[in-house]
Amino acid sequence: MSRYDIHNPISIEEHGKRMEGKTFRELSESNESYIAEEKRAYEIIKNNKGNLGQLVEEIHFGYKPNSNAAPDFEEAGVELKVTPYYKLKRKGYSAKERLVLNIINYETIISETFKTSSFWKKNSLILLVHYLYQKDKDKLDFLITNVQLFEFPDSDFKIIQDDWHTIKEKVKEGKAHELSERDTNYLSACTKGATSKTSMRTQPNSPEKAKQRAFSLKASYMTYILNNYILPKNPTYTKRDSILDKNTDKTLDQYILDTFERYYSLKESQLIQLLDIDASNKPKNLKALIAARIFNSNLNDLKQAEEIEKANIKVKTMRLEKNGKIKESMSFPHFSYLDIINQTWENSDLRNMFLETKFLFIIFQKDGQEFKLEKAMFWKLPEHDLENDVRKVWEATVHRIRNGRASDLPSKSDNKFNVAHVRPHGQNKYDTLPTPDGGEEVKKCFWLNNDYILGQISE
Known part of the structure; x- marks a missing residue:
């Protein structure tokens, strides 16, 4: 039986x-x-x-x-x-x-x-x-x-x-x-x-x-x-803050972009008033807060939205200066000096992250004394750039770490690397990780160059 x-x-x-x-x-x-x-x-x-x-x-x-x-x-x-x-x-x-x-x-x-x-x-x-x-x-x-x-x-x-x-x-x-x-x-x-x-x-x-x-x-x-x-053993899983209108016929991506578009060209002060945001204490995350409240009055960060979390969409707010330039390069989580040398490019954390991740760029541009919401767009790192330029930076990084040069990794000033570079990403100089040669080195991560990102969002 x-x-x-x-x-x-x-x-x-x-x-x-x-x-x-x-x-x-x-x-x-x-x-x-x-x-x-x-x-x-x-x-x-x-x-x-x-x-x-x-x-x-x-x-x-x-x-x-x-x-x-x-x-x-x-x-x-x-x-x-x-x-x-x-x-x-x-x-x-x-x-x-x-x-x-x-x-x-x-x-x-x-x-x-x-x-x-x-x-x-x-x-x-x-x-x-x-x-x-x-x-x-x-x-x-x-x-x-x-x-x-x-x-x-x-x-x-x-x-x-x-x-x-x-x-x-x-x-x-x-x-x-x-x-x-x-x-x-x-x-x-x-x-x-x-x-x-x-x-x-x-x-x-x-x-x-x-x-x-x-x-x-x-x-x-x-x-x-x-x-x-x-893990909670729920008969149905607990629903979190959502951003998608259940009655929409649009795809998630189209719904997000169309919703943002309704607020294009509005300045921060206008958005604060329109979305009933308390900005009296001048929050550092104001732009992220505005982006979240456009969709849901209960959200403080779009990254916390149910659909964004499930889809592994990485939300990045960006600031363009009056001249259209971006000051800051884009950082990613720090890597382990001990782990990265045991990876191949094909199975590397960096490559897999870019192959599996879609980015949502929310772009604010300086307009007078304020920033205005310029546009929102989805972006994927082009595979050609990933398999060529980013790969070169990754391989150079691994080669130098293996040869005791964890303090001298590919920098933005190195003209050989036009898409990405490596630089510190720790809280301070004491925020370190062990290196293969038995030393300690400040935490570092890969960054996408600011001028490269500018070229991507301008296309």
Whole structure:
């Protein structure tokens, strides 16, 4: 007799919850033939590059993994996904990675509708199995903490649907080779395959081959789900401050830009009055506060908006001087001298950040004694600049750190680097990190050059 009803999602979830509080090793030992199962667990890990999902499928649910278009539990319409998260150094938790779903079939997606699509049929109801990733532990000793059914909430459905249509239309136009995770907000098209050579696929309406890609939920989206739905064990996740009008037919991006446009050319004093902002104490974040209040009177920073957080949109307010110049370059989080030397360019934190991140620039320009809202725009670092100019700066940085020159990294004054540079990004000269040669060096980060950014927003 089956340990769960294969036709019933609740029964499947209840059986899944029996894994909570167990490590993957304990999961194998809890079976009647635990010695054989533990041996099988090691075989799965060894032969499938640490595939803990297959271990859950075979040992706990008792079925062989497959690549069918149907959900894993076809009779119940439930897809199984095992996904890691980790504890942040300061506080809170983050998804470790995106959640990869099914492969995108370039040939068939162009004739699908969203509701009849292979994506929706396979992923409309997902059993999420979350485990706590800990760097120094054996994979079998990771702890399974939460098992919960997940359906896309109404507030996300439209954006997910818009993202799917964006991917479909690009394929339909013969541009599958141009797909990028930055094209969309929650649902993205990530590369899928061991190497680029073996994962190239034909596409309709173009002779050019495209990398194989899969639908995936962005790590930022999974982090939001984790912290507002999974870990609190909510039947539906807690809704935060939203910026999207639920009655709009526009995409998230278009809605944001159109909303900003209504306030173009207004000075700060006018915006303060119009949006009923208390600026009596002259807040340092006034421009960010104005941008947030344009959408929601409860928001103090647009970065805190639910949709912005899920979509991993990085909001940057900028100041143009009267002459149209930008004084400041754009900074990013500091890097670890010890970690960066163990990365390759292809798997580097910097490259992945730019490949997965879309920026929202909110631009104010000096007008007399005040600043006025000039424009807002979405921006992605062009891949050509990423794979050439930014790569050169990154490689020079790594080379110098490896050779004991962490104090002498590529600077803005170096004419070889026209897009980016490195400089300190610590609180003061005592805010340091260890270097590979046993020393200490002030925290540093990558910056995009101010003149490069000016050229990008002026195009």
